[in-house]
Amino acid sequence: MTFDPSIIRAFTPAGTLRASINLGNPILANRDASGAPSGVSVDLARAFAEQLGVELELVEFDAAGKSVQAVSEERADFGFFAIDPLRGKTIAFTEPYVLIEGYYMVRDASPIRCNADVDQPQHRVTVGKGSAYDLYLTRELKHAQIVRAPTSPTVVQTFLEQNLEVAAGVKQQLEADADQAPGLRLLDERFMVIRQAMGVPISRGTAAxxxxxxxxxxMKASGFVAEALTRHGVVGASIAPRGGPELA
Structure with a gap:
């Protein structure tokens, strides 16, 4: 791709391209053995900076809410987020590049057997503060209480320490945590599909x-995203289908 100089300026008001990276979603961004940020999001950020022909700065956060806020407040020029209407008030989203499933997890002995059992007054559901599933379940759950863990990777820890009834999050993260804490099980069906996209502050304009x-x-059509998922060993995430028309 080639970019008009006005587009490059829209993305680099501070002189460099600042990418907001959420390390609280280890499916798409994590640290490698050296401690440096790594993952599909980081690969996409580097590819975008290369196409723009500008220097890249990675601005790292440990939670989705902080990453969203940085872009909303223009402390970063773009980022990687799950699409959500609340976030859409300040961020213009692309079409998604991958789809990830959100699941519930309970203890083996829990009477909760399916998703429909979760939304009861006696149940407390743990979510990562400001995450896509926090925003979604805040709208959707009418009776259960939501308990917010500081970050998505601390959901299961909070669930166990506070003896809560349900943990909610990205399927792969919950499965990995369950492997470290016997006596836990995922319910048999997802409660949402998380559409992971890139986003830019709305104030940067429709052209950007x-x-x-x-x-x-x-990046989807060329196979770049698929190759990045394979390279980083990501399982359970699927490439999103081709998107719709551009913004008017």
């Missing part, structure tokens, strides 16, 4: 948003 969307579509 459309340019970022074209980049995402190119």
């Amino acid at each position: 948003a459309n340019a970022l969307n074209r980049f995402v579509e190119e």
Whole structure:
């Protein structure tokens, strides 16, 4: 892709391209053996900076809410987020590049057998503060109480320490945590599909948003995203289908 100079300026008001990286979603961003940020999100950020022909700065956060806030407040120029209407008030999202499933987890002895059993007044559901499933379940659950862990990776720890009834999160993260804490099980069906996209502050304009969307579509079509998922050993995430029309 080639970019008009006005698009490059829209993405680099501070002189460098600042990418908001959420390390609280280890499926898409984590640290490698040297401690440096690594993952699908980081690969996409580097590819976008290369196409723009600018220097990249990774701005790291340990939780989705902090990452969203950085882009909303223009302390970062773009980021990687699950699409959500509340976030959409300040961030223009691309079409998703991968789809990830959200699941519930309970103890083996729990009477909760299916998703429909969760939304009861006596149940407390642990979520990562500001995560996509926090926002979604805050809207959808009418009776159960939501308990917010500081970050998504601490959901199961909070669930266990506070003896709560349900943990909610990304399927792969819950499965990994369950392997370390016997006596836990995932319910048999997802409660949501998390649509992971890139996003830019709405204030940067429609042209910038459309340019970022074209980049995402190119990365999906070229096989870049699929190769990145394989390279980083990500399982259980699927490539999102081709998106819709650009913003008007």
